[in-house]
Amino acid sequence: MLDALSDKFEKILKKLRGQGVLTEHNIGEALKEVRLALLEADVNFKIVKDFIERVRVKAVGQEVLQSLTPGHQVVKVVWDELCDMMGREKAGLALHSQPPTVVMMVGLQGAGKTTTCGKLGRLFKGQGKRVLLVAADPRRPAAGDQLSSLGRDLGIDVHRVDNAQATQADVVRICQAGVERGREQGFDLVVLDTGGRLHIDDALMGELVAVKTAVAPHEVLLVADAMTGQDAVTMATQFDQKVGLTGVILTKVEGDARGGAVLSIRAVTGKPIKFLGVGEKLDALEVFHPDRMASRILG
Numbered sequence: 440m441l442d443a444l445s446d447k448f449e450k451i452l453k454k455l456r457g458q459g460v461l462t463e464h465n466i467g468e469a470l471k472e473v474r475l476a477l478l479e480a481d482v483n484f485k486i487v488k489d490f491i492e493r494v495r496v497k498a499v500g501q502e503v504l505q506s507l508t509p510g511h512q513v514v515k516v517v518w519d520e521l522c523d524m525m526g527r528e529k530a531g532l533a534l535h536s537q538p539p540t541v542v543m544m545v546g547l548q549g550a551g552k553t554t555t556c557g558k559l560g561r562l563f564k565g566q567g568k569r570v571l572l573v574a575a576d577p578r579r580p581a582a583g584d585q586l587s588s589l590g591r592d593l594g595i596d597v598h599r600v601d602n603a604q605a606t607q608a609d610v611v612r613i614c615q616a617g618v619e620r621g622r623e624q625g626f627d628l629v630v631l632d633t634g635g636r637l638h639i640d641d642a643l644m645g646e647l648v649a650v651k652t653a654v655a656p657h658e659v660l661l662v663a664d665a666m667t668g669q670d671a672v673t674m675a676t677q678f679d680q681k682v683g684l685t686g687v688i689l690t691k692v693e694g695d696a697r698g699g700a701v702l703s704i705r706a707v708t709g710k711p712i713k714f715l716g717v718g719e720k721l722d723a724l725e726v727f728h729p730d731r732m733a734s735r736i737l738g
């Protein structure tokens with residue numbers, strides 16, 4: 440996970456840590472390398488520029504703490520700024536006192552949305568919560584089959600109505616019925632697995648807006664493939680503008696050596712990363728901790 444970026448940072452910072460006295464020139468040279476490493480990691484250009492500027496101001500301007508060598512101090516500034524970039528909000532998902540908590544999952548086909556619905560279901564079932572998964576893509580029976588199969592494996596209920604000709608209104612009704620069932624039958628968490636497409640299109644966005652308006656979910660989470668780097672960031676921006684997101688779940692992070700999406704999505708969109716998908720298995724879901732990720736990157 441983020442190995443390529445982490446290797447580069449380790450080398451740059453090792454040099455810095457080793458220096459007893461740091462001049463503005465030393466710091467400037469190190470920051471040039473940090474800038475390059477972030478750009479090579481596919482971090483958004485503007486985010487990199489702002490990041491470097493903030494680190495420079497803090498690192499050059501600060502008083503030398505007695506307990507830290509100057510090199511370590513710069514590393515601490517970089518660490519702090521990485522945490523800020525990835526967000527300080529509490530990640531994960533808090534259930535509401537008035538059940539059910541309704542979570543709407545959105546994203547393009549193949550990003551890992553259905554798998555992630557299963558992962559969330561498993562996580563909360565493990566905490567003794569009752570979870571209902573709703574197949575909200577009635578035109579694609581294969582998507583419903585996948586969710587049903589996950590539900591069977593996990594012992595989690597699935598609400599499903601297949602309808603190849605479903606209109607937008609039908610999709611909205613299915614979601615409303617799922618949420619209603621969740622309420623009547625005392626479920627703690629209802630997860631809507633909405634339709635995905637290969638590309639963002641107006642019909643998909645219109646349907647998602649209609650569902651969101653009708654069921655007023657507590658969370659709207661974009662599931663995006665971390666390996667797609669800046670494409671994931673662009674997607675998050677578009678979904679947020681058109682549908683409105685409360686957070687992001689990045690998938691396939693275990694295979695993402697560069698880390699562009701992990702590092703920039705919160706800074707560009709203002710929406711926090713809530714979880715990371717780190718494998719195909721259903722237990723491969725981690726709550727996102729910016730501080731731990733920053734430490735991992737800095738090695």
Ligand code: GDP
Nearest residue numbers: 548549550551552553554690691716717718719
């Ligand atoms: P959907 O079309 O967005 O619902 O995507 P799926 O849930 O069907 O997932 C697409 C593929 O991505 C499947 O092969 C999943 O096993 C895989 N996948 C999902 N999440 C992860 C992850 O975190 N890591 C890896 N390596 N694969 C994942």
